[in-house]
Amino acid sequence: MMHRRNTAGERVTINIDGKNVEAVVGESVAAAVLAAGAGATRTTPVSGAPRAPYCMMGVCFECLMDIDGIPNRQACMVSVTPGMKIKRQAGARTVGGAS
């Protein structure tokens, strides 16, 4: 869906749905996910419709993803860090076991 025209900057490896990909320090998770492949980043809890980042500035809440085990985080507001694990979400989030 997106490609980097310039990859200057420090690289990190992150994991998206089980697949390791490279990202650049300073990028948001949403940007890295868009660069890693096309398609939906979640399906809605209301109708199951596919959605992907819309505003990229923290307003629309379409880019909600599971980041390092915590669901429904705004991927456009979180910067990539080494080893980060990112998952697409299907429908409503789960409420995990006791923390």
Add this chain to the structure above:
Amino acid sequence: MSEQACDVVVIGAGPAGMRAAVTAANEGLSVTLIDEQTEAGGQIYRAVARVARTRPADLTLLGPEYAAGGDIVLELDAADITVLHGHTVWQISQDGTVWCSDGTKAKSITARFVIMASGAQERPVPVPGWTLPGVMTAGAAQILLKSAAMVPDGPVALYGSGPLLLLVADQLLSAGADIRVVAETTTFKDYLNAAPHLLGALPASKYLKKGIALRRHLKAAGVPIIKAPNGVSIEGTERATGLRIIGKHGQTFEAETILLQQGVVPNTQASWQLRLDHAWHAAQHYWYPTTDRFGATSLANVFIAGDGAGIFGAEAAAAAGALAGLGVAHAAGNISAAARDQKALPFIALHKKAAAIRPLLDHLFPPPAHILVPDDATIICRCEEITAGQVRDAAKLGAPGPNQLKAFLRAGMGPCQGRMCGLSVVEIMARAHGKSPAEIGAYRIRPPLKPLSLAELAAMDDDTPTP
């Protein structure tokens, strides 16, 4: 409670917030600047310091107006200001307490004065198919270009009106994107309505020249710029595949990325939550909190600077930031009214010059009717998947305004908290009841201004952060 105190809390590190913080600090006030992003610049100067450091050649692509933001970031770095990046403000109380969280633990900061510089958001553009993956705002594409040097793969189509539409098209073209079409909603009537404001815009003629140059450049590169006065619909099931122009000779343009833009509107979540006085902008169809030239609001201890108080653009926002900083310095007793007014003169002049273009733009690029009051089947609340038709039905049922509507339909109750549907709901209800938007009113905004986790809230009084 882990509470801090300071003279001024500034919210938002865009041009207005940065300049307000620097100005207040220079007048001897202790300042805390809270910003949601991880780096200063706001949306307009997004990542400007990092771009200058890691890929300076991109400054040419993004233009001198963008590069100029770097100077304000340098001023901010040099000033004696506590900057909290990556902190989200989720409540502001009328007494000047600001609650924020870094994602692990909520905390409060008490301030004698609050300067809100929360800027603007792009107007949501509800057209059929706008929720499909591949559809985003033109501003989103620009943020990707600035912050991640990213360019859309495959064919791109842009739709809407306004300065940002052509600017983003041109920047993406220069960055190698395959732009298939720019579809504009501006009509001949809009030109007629705008014509009386042309003379007044002359002090800001550089913006006019830039607009003409962008159009010429796109056309020279073979990008079709077409009229779409009746709107568009987006084709696709699992993701966007094309942009269809509605009308007798409507064509469909293949596109994997579709960028929407119908101007920007003030971010009023916090100003509504504070129950400040607001007014309705008739030409551009948005709410703005009413302020004086120093950004003073209907609450004595709350000031607003920049596009959050009405859309005037980045240069005007920086000037407004300086004015708000001076206004607060005077209200705090640090400078006399005479000193404030003296120091304000150059910023008032700058603001006036930069703002001169606005009446022309406001009338040339009004949001069209098909965006303000979409067809029944079009989704207006993306979170709860509520259509314009459902809003009309609720109005028929007697819902007098947005708040009862919310109770009936859950519109505005999802995670975006009404940011995407708020203006649409007002317009549709106003039309349904035969009233003006100002009579209909707005969603009542309550904390949290942005969602925060139960654990962050539960940990508020603790001294140990929760994981």
Add this chain to the structure above:
Amino acid sequence: MPAPGAPRTFDVAVIGGGMIGPAVSLGLLERGLRVCILDEGDDVLRVARGNFGLIWFQGKGFGMPRYVEWTRRSAMLYADFAAELKDSTGVDIGHARPGGLELLLGEDELAHRQHYLGQIYQQGGGANYEVEFIDRKQVADMLPNVTLGEDVIGASYSPLDGHVNPLFLLRAMHTRFQQAGGTYLPHHRVSGVRKDGDAYTLDTEGGSVSAPKVVIAAGHGLKTLGPPLGLDIPIRPQRGHIMVTERAQPMLPMPISAFRQTVEGSIMLGVSAEEAGYDDTIDTATLHTIAARAKRTMPQLGNLNIVRTWAALRVLTPDKCPVYAESDSHPGIFGIASHSGVTLAAANAKVTAGWIAGDPPPPEFEAFTVERFHDAPA
């Protein structure tokens, strides 16, 4: 056609479009009466919008067995009421009566709860009282997807407790009301009620309305509307906070007095009680208290996001029990005050409406008088 400016006439004018007014109105329409609901504008003190959605039996009616009976009666009528609304409007109000729990953290809370519910039982004179205490293990069995916090030692449980989506209930009642021919009049804040021949004329910001019977179900508005009409009911506001999370997969199979998962998946958290006059702004310290207790009770709620908060003002009488009264000095003027508009909606539609239409009052109403606040020894 009435002459221009003449008041519109109805059989019953109901003041208040919250939970009580529409419920009563539905019953009145069923009896063939012409009914209007007079409501205010969009952004007023609306108790009905701040509702938690519990249909709650356990713990209600301390000091007044008739209130226990009235609550039980409504809980039993609810399934039919919900089905009727769904059949007529298509709106599923999400009613369920899976039983409800009040979770108890520590021995002190258990002892206090045992004492309190024990007294309600005794006040009932040994009548059946459908509440029991269960231990931590039994709670855990009832909530298989929940890992209980270590302080949870047990719960009080009632099979009569249930819940409903209060916003859908409101919408369903309004939809049904208009379907059945009722007249909903928003922007009709009532400034005064005066006797006019055989009827009462209600003056409002939106014009006048005339009816021989008037039901004041106006929440805090009763405080000013009531006294000139012989209904001096000492109600006061009590603020309560609610927090609502984002949607989540089903986790709570039954309502718990401080938590409830809606049909949509949101978890509602409450419920506080503060004396704050008519100030309905959000108090952050209260939100913190609710969050901290929620996390202590069910730690897994910790990373759920809070999307909305609410503060609403309960309509509270001195004994926290309801008032259903017809004015002695102004026959035909009825006053209703209760903070349990959701729980009592079914009884209000099915029973209260009959009383207003002219049936003898149900036996419970002998306790819901205004006099009890004025005759009591000082």
